Amino acid sequence: MRALCCALMTVLALVATGTAHADLAPANGPPHLAMTLVPDSAAPRAGQTLTLALDTRPEKGWHGYWRNPGDAGFAPSLTWTLPKGMTADADLQWPVPTTLLIAGLMNYVYEAPYAPLATLHLPQGLAPGTRLPVRLSINYLVCTNAICVPEAQDLALDLTVGDGAPANGDRFDRWRAAIPKPLDAAGTYQVKDGRLVIAVPLPAAATVRDAAFFPYGPDMVRYAAPQTVTRDGDRLLIATDGAPKGRIEGVLRIGPDLGLSVHAVAGTVAMPTDRSGWSAALLAFAGAVLGGLILNVMPCVFPILSLKALHLARGGEDERAARIDALGYMLGAVLMCVALGGLILGLRAGGSAVGWAFQLQDPRIVVLLIALTFAITLNLAGRFEVPVPQFASHGGAAGSVATGALAAFVATPCSGPFMGAALGAALVLPWPAALAVFAGLGLGLALPFLAIGFVPALRRRLPKPGLWMERFRRVLAVPMALTVLALLWLAWRQAGNIGLALGLATIVVTGIVLGLGGQRQKRGLGFGWALAAAALVLPAGLAAALTGGAARPAKVGGDAFSEARLAALRREGRPVFAYFTADWCLSCKVNEASSIDTAATRAAFASNKVAVLVGDWTDGDPALGRFIQAHNRAGVPLYLYYAPGAAEPRVLPQVLTPGMLAALH
DSSP states (O other), X not given: OHHHHHHHHXXXXXXXXXXXXXXXXXXXXXXXXXXXXXXXXXXXXXTOEEEEEEEEEEOTTOBEEEEEEESSSOOOEEEEEOOTTOEEOSSOBOOOOEEEEETXXXXXXXXXXXXXXXXXXXXXXXXXXXXXXXXXXXXXXXEOSSEEEEEEEEEEEXXXXXXXXXXXXXXXXXXXXXXXXXXXXXXXXXXXXXXXXXXXXXXXXXXXXXXXXXXXXXXXXXXXXXXXXXXXXXXXXXXXXXXXXXXXXXXXXXXXXXXXXXXXXXXXXXXXXXXXXXXXXXXXHHHHHHHHHHGGGSTTTHHHHHHHHHHHHHHOSOHHHHHHHHHHHHHHHHHHHHHHHHHHHHHHHTTOOOOTTGGGGSHHHHHHHHHHHHHHHHHHTTXXXXXXXXXXXXXXXXXXXXXXXXXXXXXXXXXXXXXXHHHHHHXXXXXXXXXXXXXXXXXXXXXXXXXXXXXXXXXXXXXXXXXXXXXXXXXXXXXXXXXXXXXXXXXXXXXXXXXXXXXXXXXXXXXXHHHHHHHHHHTTOOOOHHHHHHHHHHHHHHHHTOOOOOOOOOXXXXXXXXXXXXXXXXXXXXXEEEXXXXXXOHHHHHHIIIIISSHHHHHHHHHTTOEEEEEEOTXXXXXXXXXXXXXXXXXXXXXXXXXXXXXXXXXXXXXOOHHHHHTOO
């Protein structure tokens, strides 16, 4: 019935256009599509999956149709007659089609030989030598540019149960290579100003030629509309006409005979920035420098910077040593930021939706950071002196490089003004410009120490050495201890009680080992190689024992974010405040405590019926990652306000005030 309806629609379309196909002729004579069933094993084993190729060879000047024929034609209809217990998958695997546009009608066709693949399943328990008669009745439409002919064929293949030895290997290698490969990562589409844009994640290193999108079904795109395919970093953007209502599925052609099976869901597609000049890169670089500069006041970075400044105060006016220290610190910070940025770009090119501070999404890394920050805390408190944290308070080029790298690494949970937009822009810039932006972040982080190292007047303003320095050093242990507590809380949030227990065990083990080493030092002995090894190995072992996360306590103050929930609220005409946070994001927590989770904000939202959606990115949810990326951000925080009826959200600053949120309406 479906085939008959499609045929009638085709006839009407052809009659209406007149020039598309001049006539629908009856089938007479030999078929215009020569078809043969070819098995990948002539003697399949019982219980085995068998692949059959429908080897199809169009007569010159004729063409067959894909699973979705397009504006005209109809897809083949298949009826299998199989031995008892044998079944066939409902859908064939189709190679990538070609396009044929006639009189404004777009058809998806095959004009050269092609071979759809069918999957058959043999039942268990068949005795060797059992005969397996396979029969296929197929009805299809075959056309030239002037005439269409409905045809039917009955195909037969006799198999015998055997040892499963492969057959027709070379031909099947070619046929399987022509089948589109599934792309696991979901794309995103958006309809804006009557134009459909589909963003498909695809590594920038992947070669793309003759790109085109073929939808699996109707009501996704307008078949005959021109398609513009552009590369934007690790995305392909397909712009065409269409107004889909739900999920989009189809084949993305990336080469003459290569394709990917893709799907996309409704969302926000960030349009590419102008990458032809240096303006975007320079603006992002400046934002990264300013963002890195602000990171110096964070509680985990400020003690390290202060110790380096104290070293200069202790060292006097040695100009050359001061500059070496400053340059080494800058080099370490820049190299660490570039290394993290390069790793992010590489992971994203592979399809991951990671962003800044991605390493803190793994609770094992959090446990290692607990050990590191607690060791620094004990060092600042004067409990021990060992080579591992000693570089944080001693000079020399190597020590300065290590200090800068450490400062950059422990600063990654933070994102502040200028920094979020700059790193978001970096992810859509060419990779050399993107790495330059990450280098700008390291430069900004090192600017205060560069200024102290290269400006003698600033060094002269530093207090003179004295006992106050040791007292101040112990004061600096307080913010670092608070960082340990924050990481311990994060381990609990990510991995439940197991994460908390292993975090506490790491603190105890680290404290015992470093305490024993400190006692040896007070007796005039060295720290000891065995203790130094234990300080490294034992925390690593505890971190490795953390294999998975547990459910975290539910967020308060809003519903969990999803694009479906956002779309539903917007259809209701509700204003929506959506914010994206993570437990390891210090800026996020400050904004939540000071501006979001307050009585004044809750009252204002209630009076204006503002719905609140919370996107928790603590565990690196890839769906949230793609949504954040679509708004040109490399990480959290991200704050969006959707006014009723507005086409696009308003992106709020990364530093919020209660008055700012209360004024939303």
